[in-house]
Amino acid sequence: MNTDPVQARQGKRRKRRGKPGTLEDARALLWRALTRAGELLEEEDPLLSLKAIHAVSQGASAYAKIVEVGELEARIAALEGQPGEEEDAPTPGPRLGRGAA
Numbered sequence: 124m125n126t127d128p129v130q131a132r133q134g135k136r137r138k139r140r141g142k143p144g145t146l147e148d149a150r151a152l153l154w155r156a157l158t159r160a161g162e163l164l165e166e167e168d169p170l171l172s173l174k175a176i177h178a179v180s181q182g183a184s185a186y187a188k189i190v191e192v193g194e195l196e197a198r199i200a201a202l203e204g205q206p207g208e209e210e211d212a213p214t215p216g217p218r219l220g221r222g223a224a
């Protein structure tokens with residue numbers, strides 16, 4: 124038993140999180156959510172339709188970002204795998220400090 128409450132709480136949090144998902148997992152889940160929200164757009168209840176409109180607009184934005192990040196990762200992997208590059212050679216151009224969020 125862990126007597127330090129902070130470490131105990133962190134341990135419980137680690138157990139709950141489990142294995143992190145992949146970008147493809149998130150993309151597939153978001154697509155299913157967008158499909159379901161799209162079905163709710165035609166509901167008779169105007170409040171539910173408005174909520175579905177909001178969900179679609181938010182989800183579409185997040186989906187576009189996920190797709191963009193996936194395409195960038197594929198391009199980077201293709202560039203890194205190009206033959207004929209020296210591993211110790213400096214990379215031309217500026218180095219970016221932040222990645223895609």
